[in-house]
Amino acid sequence: MDIKKDITTRADIEKLIVQFYEAVKKDPAIGFIFTGAVPINWEHHVPLIVDFWETILLDNMVYKKNAMEVHYNLNKKIPLKKEYFASWLLLFCSTVDDLFTGKTATLAKTRAASIAAVMEFKMNGNDKSRL
Ligand code: HEM
Incomplete structure (x- = not known):
């Protein structure tokens, strides 16, 4: 078995994102969004999300x-x-944990959680029907 290392290069991030999308596409709750519900140009999208991270x-x-x-x-x-x-x-x-361990891997998870929370609030925070 490979010994896990931390995220240190762009290639590491590419590996993370590719595996993440493999999992996302199979997910029963959100897979449909990534498998046809909206047109996604993957050749364009993957480098952008890698840039983001x-x-x-x-x-x-x-x-x-x-x-x-x-x-x-x-x-x-x-x-x-x-x-x-x-x-x-x-x-x-879970994809981060599957592939990596260390300070930057932990940072990836905490940043993802805080951005997801802000994003979720921005999308749904004003929806009074949820109150
Ligand atoms: C319910 C959760 C989410 C869903 C369903 C979702 C779905 C998507 C989809 C379908 C796209 C492609 C849009 C397009 O190319 O037109 C996209 C782009 C992207 N997503 Fe998400 N996303 C989610 C949450 C997040 C979160 C939490 C982050 C960051 C931590 C994130 C980061 C990005 C980035 C960086 C892009 C590329 C934006 C660009 O074109 O510059 N997403 N997302």
Whole structure:
């Protein structure tokens, strides 16, 4: 068995994201979003999400877009429910744990959790029907 190491390179992040999407696509709750409900150009999308995590985890400022904006638009087509964020986060954290261990791996999980919480609030926080 391989000894797990920490996330230190862009190649590590690529490996994480590729495995994460394999899991996401099979997920009973959110898989449908990634397998046809909205058109996703994967050749375009994967490098962007890798840029996003490289910016956060390796301090290389390669991601210049606004990820919240992308999800606002998505939310108009498919309302992003609280449970969807829970599934997303669980899969992200379990993929990190499956592949890596260390300070940056932990940072990936804590950042994912805080961004998911902010995103979920921005999508659903004003929905009075939930109160
Ligand atoms: C319910 C949870 C989520 C779902 C269903 C979801 C789904 C998606 C989909 C379908 C896209 C592609 C949109 C497109 O190309 O038009 C996307 C893009 C993206 N997502 Fe998410 N997402 C979720 C949560 C998150 C979270 C919590 C993060 C960050 C921690 C995140 C980071 C990103 C980034 C960086 C992109 C690329 C944005 C860009 O084009 O610049 N997502 N997401």
